[in-house]
Amino acid sequence: MSAPGPLSLNTVTVRDRWSLAQCIEGCARHGIPGISPWRDKLAELGVAQAARQIRDAGLFVSGLCRGGMFPAADAAGRRAAIEDNLRAIEEAQAIGAACLVVLGGGLPPGSKDLPGARAMFRDGLAAILPAARAAGVTLALEPLHPMTCADRSVLSTLGQALDLAEEFGEGVGIALDVYHVWWDPDLARQMQRARGRIAAFHACDWLMPTTDLVFDRGMMGDGVIDIPAIRAMAEAAGYAGPCEVEILSRRWWAEDPDTVLETIKARHATAC
């Protein structure tokens, strides 16, 4: 029997109505023990101030979203991405984040060279890893659903992410989001390979029908993903950490955030 793990709120889930300060206060008030900010919200509040408020509220930080996004049309663009990632590592360290979530990024504009974009991702990861190791910040590679391959993530499967994690070793882990991996026919085998490498576990649900490729994720329990089964695989692979809820959804963004947090708490108990 798996347990859902302590709950953490990814701030994107209420991004349209709450600032980071409101998210911190809201988590504390609702008894949600963890938080995972996005960098735009962090910048609004200021990193030092955010770190203080999170600490004062007694919250743990399950991750910082997001680094990566290395593929770019030219060398200057790739350098800029690396420099931005170095800042993200400092921010993750400053707020005591368990990891920096690292996304693949899409194809450079006009490009059809997917193997080339994947090589750019690997090169970017190699470039920032020494700084991440020095800072003690785990880089959590998050494979995104293949439907985002063109414009958001050339990192598409758990197997592909594990290949990189195994190649680079210390300091590189996996951010596992049930939304992105639930369909994978190779999931059970790859989850066994993931032993000791899972740095984050994200939950939401796949709605049927799904009406948008990015902004129609569902609340846990409203869709078709067997979340407890995936959680059990993660635990069998040694993961016992938080369950971070990250829902990009126009429907939930329109709701009162207090209702969203209440719903998350209820579903965390029944559907995760």
Added chain:
Amino acid sequence: MSAPGPLSLNTVTVRDRWSLAQCIEGCARHGIPGISPWRDKLAELGVAQAARQIRDAGLFVSGLCRGGMFPAADAAGRRAAIEDNLRAIEEAQAIGAACLVVLGGGLPPGSKDLPGARAMFRDGLAAILPAARAAGVTLALEPLHPMTCADRSVLSTLGQALDLAEEFGEGVGIALDVYHVWWDPDLARQMQRARGRIAAFHACDWLMPTTDLVFDRGMMGDGVIDIPAIRAMAEAAGYAGPCEVEILSRRWWAEDPDTVLETIKARHATAC
């Protein structure tokens, strides 16, 4: 250097404006040598009549769409799917189709049991294979993009389809659609495994942005798929057959079908 192979029109590409009789006449008039009907259009014209008109027009039949869709909520539903597939095999034989395209089908209503649905697909395939072998009809397993896993296809990757093709052997092949496999980080390796098993090659393109999970496929050349690279892999794996164009798109369905066919011919020459 790869060659795009002889062109075939999948009738779904102009489904809203042309009957099968119009598709047959249109292919002949535009010098498109092949056709691949969907069963609803075939039923409208009648199988015997369709077979006669296709033969009289001198067209080859690159496939019949579609069989499979085995997962169902109960035993009666699964039996009905198998019986429907047996009729589809007879139809494919009657029109001289190179294969019957076999789709996974989605999760049964209310189910979150993806491994169970995949087992139902395998069982259904096993049930119809003797009839397919007897009729000389190749069952072409078509993995669909993982974004269709919940409601259309629990058959999600080329690797998964090849596992079944290897298990069942004679009479089972693969329908390879670039739209469904282009994102796969394991594609090059799986295409080597596919040697001798590719029964159909389908082309369209992945648009950026993509605004619908089913009906926003692009005309070849309008998107980000490196179609010639995938064609070259197919040829390296021994495939030298037709390039069947199958575009499910509200945008192209609204066009004059003669314009669609002219565009397909042009793009087949330049983007495939």
